[in-house]
Amino acid sequence: MIDRLDRKxxxxxQEDATIPVAEIGRRVGLSTTPCWRRIQKLEEDGVxxxxxxxxxxxxxxxxxxxxxxxxxxxxxxxxxxxxAEVIRDVPEVVEFYRMSGQVDxxxxxxxxxxxxxxxxxxxxxxxIDIADVSSAFAMEQIKYATALPLNYVPLEKDKGVA
Amino acid sequence: MIDRLDRKxxxxxQEDATIPVAEIGRRVGLSTTPCWRRIQKLEEDGVxxxxxxxxxxxxxxxxxxxxxxxxxxxxxxxxxxxxAEVIRDVPEVVEFYRMSGQVDxxxxxxxxxxxxxxxxxxxxxxxIDIADVSSAFAMEQIKYATALPLNYVPLEKDKGVA
DNA sequence: GATAGATGAGAATATTATTCTCTCTCTATC
DNA sequence: GATAGAGAGAGAATAATATTCTCATCTATC
Numbered sequence: 001m002i003d004r005l006d007r008k009x010x011x012x013x014q015e016d017a018t019i020p021v022a023e024i025g026r027r028v029g030l031s032t033t034p035c036w037r038r039i040q041k042l043e044e045d046g047v048x049x050x051x052x053x054x055x056x057x058x059x060x061x062x063x064x065x066x067x068x069x070x071x072x073x074x075x076x077x078x079x080x081x082x083x084a085e086v087i088r089d090v091p092e093v094v095e096f097y098r099m100s101g102q103v104d105x106x107x108x109x110x111x112x113x114x115x116x117x118x119x120x121x122x123x124x125x126x127x128i129d130i131a132d133v134s135s136a137f138a139m140e141q142i143k144y145a146t147a148l149p150l151n152y153v154p155l156e157k158d159k160g161v162a
Numbered sequence: 163m164i165d166r167l168d169r170k171x172x173x174x175x176q177e178d179a180t181i182p183v184a185e186i187g188r189r190v191g192l193s194t195t196p197c198w199r200r201i202q203k204l205e206e207d208g209v210x211x212x213x214x215x216x217x218x219x220x221x222x223x224x225x226x227x228x229x230x231x232x233x234x235x236x237x238x239x240x241x242x243x244x245x246a247e248v249i250r251d252v253p254e255v256v257e258f259y260r261m262s263g264q265v266d267x268x269x270x271x272x273x274x275x276x277x278x279x280x281x282x283x284x285x286x287x288x289x290i291d292i293a294d295v296s297s298a299f300a301m302e303q304i305k306y307a308t309a310l311p312l313n314y315v316p317l318e319k320d321k322g323v324a
Numbered sequence: 325g326a327t328a329g330a331t332g333a334g335a336a337t338a339t340t341a342t343t344c345t346c347t348c349t350c351t352a353t354c
Numbered sequence: 355g356a357t358a359g360a361g362a363g364a365g366a367a368t369a370a371t372a373t374t375c376t377c378a379t380c381t382a383t384c
Contacts, residue, residue: 002222010215010217010222013214013215014214014215014217015212015214016212016213016214017179017213017214017215018212018213020370020371020372021371021372021373022371022372030332030333031332031333031334032333032334032371032372032373033332033333033334033373033374033375034331034332034333036372036373037331037332040373045221046218046221047217047218047221047222048215048216048217048218049216049217049218050177050178050180050215050216051178051179051180051213051214051215051216052175052176052177052178052179052213052214052216052308052309053172053175053176053179053210053212053213054210054211054212054213054214054308055172055176055209055210055211055310056208056209056210056211057310059207059208059209060164060172060209060310060312060314060315061314061315061316062310062311062314065259067229067261067268084304084305087304087305088305091307091309091310091311091312091313092311093305093307094305094306094307094308094309094310095303095305095306095307096303096304096305096306097227097300097301097302097303097304098300098301098302098304099229099298099299099300099301100298100299100300100301101298101299102298103298105304106229106298106300110310110311111311111314112314116314136261136262136263136264136265136268137261137262137263138259138260138261138262138268139259139260139261139262140259140260141257141258141259142246142249142258142259142260142267143246143249143250143255143256143257143258144256144257144258145253145255145256145257146214146216146256146308147214147253147256148217148219148222148224148253148256148272149224149253149254149256149272149273150222150253151253152222152223152224152273152274152278153222153223154223182339182340182341183340183341183342184340184341192363192364193363193364193365194340194341194342194364194365195342195343195344195363195364195365196362196363196364198341198342199362199363202342325384326383326384327382327383327384328381328382328383328384329380329381329382329383330379330380330381330382331378331379331380331381332377332378332379332380333376333377333378333379334375334376334377334378335374335375335376335377336373336374336375336376337372337373337374337375338371338372338373338374339370339371339372339373340369340370340371340372341368341369341370341371342367342368342369342370343366343367343368343369344365344366344367344368345364345365345366345367346363346364346365346366347362347363347364347365348361348362348363348364349360349361349362349363350359350360350361350362351358351359351360351361352357352358352359352360353356353357353358353359354355354356354357354358
């Protein structure tokens with residue numbers, strides 16, 4: 001279970017994972033060791049999945065985002081399994097969701113330009129049997145956060161006092 | 163400009179930013195110092211924007227993703243500016259794009275459940291004047307990567323020899 | 325009110341980042 | 355072609371940070 005302090009720690013680490021443990025402790029009102037132990041536990045418990053570097057899409061020629069809506073006639077486990085496996089190894093596909101409603105699957109694809117998207121698209125449909133695909137292009141990324149909202153985390157009564 | 167070694171370094175850091183510089187150097191075939199200097203430069207140049215902790219959505223009660231397609235009648239600079247400002251401070255909105263085609267804007271919203279989404283939705287339309295909204299619910303997140311594809315980065319001829 | 329279990333604190337140690345100094349190699353210029 | 359200079363690279367020395375260890379304190383429970 002997560003308490004108020006854990007949540008504060010997560011809030012900080014979601015925004016900047018380079019801040020020293022001692023400083024995080026200071027901010028949340030803990031000394032280094034207990035703060036460090038809490039972070040360890042959050043990692044062990046799988047709340048923190050990993051720490052990564054976030055790059056600027058413009059600087060690595062990944063300027064264009066395309067949302068690809070996919071409809072399939074194959075609504076079976078087997079088909080999805082194969083589809084998911086193929087997608088997992090395609091670096092251009094950055095997000096992949098199974099949807100409710102009209103569309104069956106939604107992909108977020110990142111490429112440098114429209115030509116590259118077209119190439120990607122051809123490769124995709126050659127590898128998997130898809131009934132219907134529709135692409136929507138993003139002109140601008142106005143917000144991109146890796147931080148999840150933490151205001152919905154069920155909070156445990158605070159642990160140690162202080 | 164980025165060369166082959168920089169790209170390898172970025173590839174590693176995008177997946178795991180906890181690996182020591184010395185180890186990264188070993189993997190790309192550099193000693194600690196030059197590897198460290200390259201990472202510094204990538205940060206200064208803004209290629210690396212930041213380092214963050216990635217959390218497990220299920221563990222922080224952020225299980226439901228909703229894609230919100232927005233159409234507006236207000237196609238002016240002023241309206242967008244205000245809209246963007248409001249959205250920037252809403253933690254539930256994790257991504258925000260200006261689109262081409264039918265839809266004007268697309269949001270990815272993260273909430274614990276449908277009720278919370280409804281609450282969010284009401285708050286949104288009360289704060290901003292929107293012509294038309296349509297929501298698509300994700301049942302499952304099959305892939306989520308923060309790593310961008312690096313195979314499109316224009317490569318400089320390799321620097322130092324080796 | 326004694327005691328186990330959980331949490332916190334500070335000092336000691338280990339690991340990692342950062343700086344410093346030096347060397348090598350490629351390039352451009354004469 | 356010889357040669358100065360910039361741009362990397364390497365390894366040792368230092369500084370910052372993470373991690374471990376030991377002990378103190380609080381709380382809930384009997």
